[in-house]
Amino acid sequence: MAKAATKGTKKAAAKPAVKAKAAKPSGKTAPKATAKAAPKAKTRPAKKPTVKLSMLRPSVNNMTVRVFTRAAGLDHAETDAWGQTRTAEFLARNPAHLTPMIEDKGLPRGVLWESCAIMQYLANKHGLDKFYPKAPAKRAMIDSAMFYLVGTLYPYVARATYPALGFPQYAGEVGHSDAQPEKKSEAQQAAAAAIAEPLEVFHSFFRDGKPFIGGNNPSIADIRLAATLEFLAVIDYALPGWAKDYMAAIEKKLGKAYAEPASDVRGYIAHMKAQAGA
DSSP states (O other), X not given: OOXXXXXXXXXXXXOOOOOOOOOOOOSSOOOOOOOOOOOOOOOOOOOOOSEEEEEOSSOHHHHHHHHHHHHTTOOEEEEEOTTTTTSHHHHHHOTTOOSSEEXXXXXXXXXXXXXXXHHHHHXXXXXXXXXXXXXXXXXXXXXXXXXXXXXXXXXXXXXXXXXXXXXXXXXXXXXXXXXXXXXXXXXXXXXXXXTHHHHHXXXXXXXXXXXXXXXXXXXXXXXXXXXXXXXXXXXXXXXXXXXXXXXXXXXXXXXXXXXXXXXXXXXXXXXXXXXXXX
Protein backbone atom coordinates (compact mmCIF):
# COMPACT_ATOMS: atom_id res chain seq x y z
CA MET A 1 0.00 0.00 0.00
CA ALA A 2 1.18 3.48 -0.82
CA LYS A 3 2.02 5.57 2.20
CA ALA A 4 0.10 8.79 2.74
CA ALA A 5 2.04 11.98 2.14
CA THR A 6 3.38 13.61 5.26
CA LYS A 7 2.70 17.19 6.25
CA GLY A 8 6.35 18.19 5.69
CA THR A 9 6.24 17.56 2.02
CA LYS A 10 7.70 20.53 0.08
CA LYS A 11 5.46 22.45 -2.25
CA ALA A 12 6.07 21.95 -5.95
CA ALA A 13 8.50 24.60 -7.25
CA ALA A 14 6.72 25.08 -10.52
CA LYS A 15 3.60 27.22 -10.22
CA PRO A 16 0.73 26.57 -12.55
CA ALA A 17 0.78 28.75 -15.68
CA VAL A 18 -1.36 31.88 -15.46
CA LYS A 19 -4.18 31.80 -17.95
CA ALA A 20 -3.99 34.51 -20.61
CA LYS A 21 -6.78 37.04 -20.34
CA ALA A 22 -9.15 37.04 -23.22
CA ALA A 23 -8.89 40.14 -25.38
CA LYS A 24 -11.86 42.40 -25.08
CA PRO A 25 -13.80 42.90 -28.27
CA SER A 26 -13.09 46.40 -29.63
CA GLY A 27 -15.83 46.39 -32.17
CA LYS A 28 -13.30 47.27 -34.89
CA THR A 29 -12.50 44.92 -37.73
CA ALA A 30 -8.87 43.83 -37.71
CA PRO A 31 -6.97 45.10 -40.75
CA LYS A 32 -6.07 42.50 -43.32
CA ALA A 33 -2.47 41.35 -43.34
CA THR A 34 -0.51 42.90 -46.16
CA ALA A 35 2.72 41.66 -47.69
CA LYS A 36 5.73 43.60 -46.53
CA ALA A 37 7.43 45.62 -49.23
CA ALA A 38 10.80 44.21 -50.21
CA PRO A 39 13.64 46.32 -48.85
CA LYS A 40 15.22 48.55 -51.47
CA ALA A 41 18.58 47.37 -52.69
CA LYS A 42 21.32 49.64 -51.49
CA THR A 43 23.16 51.29 -54.33
CA ARG A 44 26.89 50.98 -53.93
CA PRO A 45 28.90 54.12 -54.49
CA ALA A 46 30.88 54.18 -57.70
CA LYS A 47 34.33 52.77 -57.24
CA LYS A 48 36.99 55.43 -57.35
CA PRO A 49 39.63 54.99 -60.03
CA THR A 50 42.81 53.33 -58.87
CA VAL A 51 44.80 55.37 -61.38
CA LYS A 52 44.15 59.01 -62.27
CA LEU A 53 46.07 59.55 -65.48
CA SER A 54 46.76 62.78 -67.36
CA MET A 55 47.84 61.92 -70.89
CA LEU A 56 48.21 62.93 -74.53
CA ARG A 57 46.94 60.47 -77.14
CA PRO A 58 49.57 60.73 -79.93
CA SER A 59 52.63 59.88 -77.83
CA VAL A 60 54.92 56.88 -77.31
CA ASN A 61 55.23 57.54 -73.58
CA ASN A 62 51.53 58.07 -73.08
CA MET A 63 50.53 55.06 -75.16
CA THR A 64 52.83 52.96 -72.98
CA VAL A 65 51.01 53.74 -69.73
CA ARG A 66 47.57 53.64 -71.35
CA VAL A 67 48.29 50.10 -72.58
CA PHE A 68 49.72 49.04 -69.23
CA THR A 69 46.82 50.22 -67.06
CA ARG A 70 44.38 48.37 -69.32
CA ALA A 71 46.47 45.20 -69.59
CA ALA A 72 46.96 45.15 -65.82
CA GLY A 73 43.21 45.48 -65.22
CA LEU A 74 43.61 48.61 -63.11
CA ASP A 75 40.63 50.92 -62.67
CA HIS A 76 41.68 54.18 -64.21
CA ALA A 77 40.40 57.56 -65.33
CA GLU A 78 42.11 59.34 -68.20
CA THR A 79 42.22 63.10 -68.63
CA ASP A 80 43.38 64.52 -71.95
CA ALA A 81 45.95 67.13 -70.97
CA TRP A 82 46.27 68.63 -74.47
CA GLY A 83 46.91 72.34 -74.08
CA GLN A 84 46.90 72.12 -70.27
CA THR A 85 50.47 71.14 -69.38
CA ARG A 86 51.73 74.74 -69.22
CA THR A 87 48.90 76.08 -67.11
CA ALA A 88 49.66 77.35 -63.61
CA GLU A 89 47.51 74.62 -62.07
CA PHE A 90 49.35 71.83 -63.91
CA LEU A 91 52.80 73.31 -63.32
CA ALA A 92 52.11 73.64 -59.60
CA ARG A 93 51.83 69.84 -59.44
CA ASN A 94 54.22 68.94 -62.25
CA PRO A 95 56.94 71.55 -62.89
CA ALA A 96 58.41 69.33 -65.62
CA HIS A 97 55.08 69.71 -67.53
CA LEU A 98 55.40 66.14 -68.78
CA THR A 99 52.85 63.46 -69.54
CA PRO A 100 51.89 60.78 -68.80
CA MET A 101 51.35 61.75 -65.18
CA ILE A 102 49.54 59.80 -62.51
CA GLU A 103 48.17 61.18 -59.26
CA ASP A 104 48.33 59.08 -56.10
CA LYS A 105 48.10 60.20 -52.47
CA GLY A 106 50.67 57.58 -51.52
CA LEU A 107 53.39 59.32 -53.53
CA PRO A 108 55.66 61.73 -51.64
CA ARG A 109 54.67 64.62 -53.92
CA GLY A 110 51.31 63.21 -54.99
CA VAL A 111 52.23 62.84 -58.66
CA LEU A 112 54.58 60.81 -60.81
CA TRP A 113 55.67 61.19 -64.43
CA GLU A 114 57.95 59.18 -66.80
CA SER A 115 56.23 56.16 -68.34
CA CYS A 116 58.72 53.52 -67.16
CA ALA A 117 58.72 54.84 -63.58
CA ILE A 118 54.91 54.85 -63.59
CA MET A 119 54.72 51.22 -64.72
CA GLN A 120 57.33 50.16 -62.16
CA TYR A 121 55.47 51.95 -59.38
CA LEU A 122 52.06 50.53 -60.25
CA ALA A 123 53.46 47.03 -60.72
CA ASN A 124 55.14 47.21 -57.30
CA LYS A 125 52.10 48.69 -55.59
CA HIS A 126 49.63 46.17 -56.96
CA GLY A 127 51.88 43.11 -57.00
CA LEU A 128 51.84 42.75 -60.79
CA ASP A 129 54.68 40.23 -61.03
CA LYS A 130 53.41 39.07 -64.41
CA PHE A 131 54.55 42.35 -65.93
CA TYR A 132 57.46 43.11 -63.60
CA PRO A 133 58.88 40.02 -61.87
CA LYS A 134 60.19 40.29 -58.33
CA ALA A 135 63.08 37.87 -58.84
CA PRO A 136 66.17 40.11 -58.88
CA ALA A 137 67.80 38.59 -61.98
CA LYS A 138 64.62 38.66 -64.08
CA ARG A 139 63.76 42.16 -62.92
CA ALA A 140 67.28 43.35 -63.76
CA MET A 141 66.84 42.23 -67.36
CA ILE A 142 63.52 44.07 -67.64
CA ASP A 143 65.11 47.22 -66.20
CA SER A 144 68.13 46.91 -68.48
CA ALA A 145 65.91 46.57 -71.56
CA MET A 146 63.88 49.64 -70.60
CA PHE A 147 66.88 51.80 -69.79
CA TYR A 148 68.64 50.74 -73.00
CA LEU A 149 65.51 51.62 -74.91
CA VAL A 150 65.11 55.04 -73.29
CA GLY A 151 68.82 55.88 -73.47
CA THR A 152 69.75 54.48 -76.89
CA LEU A 153 66.91 53.38 -79.15
CA TYR A 154 64.34 56.04 -78.32
CA PRO A 155 66.62 59.05 -79.06
CA TYR A 156 67.18 57.63 -82.55
CA VAL A 157 63.47 57.10 -83.03
CA ALA A 158 62.71 60.61 -81.81
CA ARG A 159 65.24 62.21 -84.17
CA ALA A 160 63.97 60.15 -87.08
CA THR A 161 60.23 60.61 -86.52
CA TYR A 162 59.56 63.85 -84.64
CA PRO A 163 59.81 66.09 -87.72
CA ALA A 164 57.24 63.96 -89.55
CA LEU A 165 55.03 63.79 -86.46
CA GLY A 166 55.08 67.55 -86.03
CA PHE A 167 56.68 67.28 -82.59
CA PRO A 168 59.35 69.81 -81.54
CA GLN A 169 62.92 68.52 -81.56
CA TYR A 170 64.96 68.54 -78.39
CA ALA A 171 67.20 71.50 -77.73
CA GLY A 172 70.63 70.98 -79.28
CA GLU A 173 69.32 68.71 -82.02
CA VAL A 174 69.93 69.69 -85.64
CA GLY A 175 66.18 69.58 -86.18
CA HIS A 176 65.77 72.24 -83.48
CA SER A 177 68.41 74.52 -84.98
CA ASP A 178 68.39 77.04 -87.83
CA ALA A 179 70.26 74.62 -90.08
CA GLN A 180 69.24 74.33 -93.71
CA PRO A 181 66.49 71.79 -94.52
CA GLU A 182 68.97 69.45 -96.22
CA LYS A 183 71.07 69.30 -93.05
CA LYS A 184 67.99 68.51 -90.98
CA SER A 185 66.99 65.83 -93.45
CA GLU A 186 70.51 64.37 -93.34
CA ALA A 187 70.38 64.14 -89.53
CA GLN A 188 66.95 62.53 -89.68
CA GLN A 189 68.15 59.90 -92.15
CA ALA A 190 71.26 59.18 -90.07
CA ALA A 191 69.10 58.58 -87.00
CA ALA A 192 66.82 56.25 -88.95
CA ALA A 193 69.83 54.28 -90.17
CA ALA A 194 71.12 53.92 -86.60
CA ILE A 195 67.89 52.25 -85.37
CA ALA A 196 68.75 48.84 -86.82
CA GLU A 197 71.61 48.11 -84.39
CA PRO A 198 69.82 48.58 -81.03
CA LEU A 199 66.72 46.99 -82.49
CA GLU A 200 68.71 43.83 -83.20
CA VAL A 201 69.96 43.88 -79.60
CA PHE A 202 66.39 43.50 -78.39
CA HIS A 203 65.90 40.58 -80.73
CA SER A 204 69.10 38.63 -80.13
CA PHE A 205 69.92 39.55 -76.53
CA PHE A 206 66.83 40.57 -74.56
CA ARG A 207 64.36 38.21 -76.23
CA ASP A 208 66.93 35.46 -76.84
CA GLY A 209 64.49 33.12 -78.58
CA LYS A 210 61.59 33.88 -76.22
CA PRO A 211 58.28 35.31 -77.47
CA PHE A 212 58.78 38.45 -75.37
CA ILE A 213 61.42 40.11 -73.23
CA GLY A 214 59.34 38.97 -70.27
CA GLY A 215 59.25 35.37 -71.49
CA ASN A 216 55.86 33.95 -72.42
CA ASN A 217 54.05 37.13 -71.39
CA PRO A 218 54.73 40.76 -72.31
CA SER A 219 56.53 42.70 -69.59
CA ILE A 220 56.55 46.45 -69.00
CA ALA A 221 59.68 46.56 -71.20
CA ASP A 222 57.76 44.86 -74.03
CA ILE A 223 54.92 47.36 -73.76
CA ARG A 224 57.39 50.25 -73.95
CA LEU A 225 59.22 48.73 -76.93
CA ALA A 226 56.06 47.98 -78.90
CA ALA A 227 54.75 51.51 -78.37
CA THR A 228 58.07 52.91 -79.58
CA LEU A 229 58.03 50.81 -82.75
CA GLU A 230 54.50 52.01 -83.56
CA PHE A 231 55.85 55.48 -84.37
CA LEU A 232 58.26 54.25 -87.02
CA ALA A 233 55.29 53.89 -89.36
CA VAL A 234 55.27 57.66 -89.87
CA ILE A 235 58.54 57.40 -91.85
CA ASP A 236 57.64 54.04 -93.43
CA TYR A 237 60.54 52.40 -91.64
CA ALA A 238 61.09 48.86 -92.90
CA LEU A 239 60.83 46.80 -89.73
CA PRO A 240 62.52 43.38 -89.87
CA GLY A 241 60.16 40.41 -90.05
CA TRP A 242 60.74 39.40 -86.43
CA ALA A 243 59.74 42.88 -85.23
CA LYS A 244 56.48 42.77 -87.20
CA ASP A 245 55.69 39.34 -85.76
CA TYR A 246 56.65 40.55 -82.28
CA MET A 247 54.30 43.53 -82.41
CA ALA A 248 51.48 41.39 -83.78
CA ALA A 249 52.03 38.87 -80.96
CA ILE A 250 51.86 41.60 -78.30
CA GLU A 251 48.63 43.00 -79.72
CA LYS A 252 47.13 39.51 -79.90
CA LYS A 253 48.20 38.73 -76.33
CA LEU A 254 46.95 42.01 -74.84
CA GLY A 255 43.90 42.41 -77.08
CA LYS A 256 41.86 45.59 -76.63
CA ALA A 257 44.23 46.77 -73.92
CA TYR A 258 46.79 47.35 -76.68
CA ALA A 259 44.53 47.97 -79.65
CA GLU A 260 42.58 50.91 -78.23
CA PRO A 261 45.55 53.18 -77.36
CA ALA A 262 47.36 52.01 -80.50
CA SER A 263 44.41 53.07 -82.67
CA ASP A 264 44.78 56.66 -81.42
CA VAL A 265 48.46 56.64 -82.37
CA ARG A 266 47.83 55.03 -85.75
CA GLY A 267 45.07 57.49 -86.49
CA TYR A 268 47.37 60.41 -85.74
CA ILE A 269 50.13 58.97 -87.92
CA ALA A 270 47.70 58.44 -90.80
CA HIS A 271 46.56 62.06 -90.42
CA MET A 272 50.13 63.42 -90.51
CA LYS A 273 51.06 61.29 -93.51
CA ALA A 274 47.95 62.46 -95.36
CA GLN A 275 48.87 66.08 -94.65
CA ALA A 276 52.43 65.52 -95.87
CA GLY A 277 51.16 63.97 -99.08
CA ALA A 278 48.55 66.64 -99.76
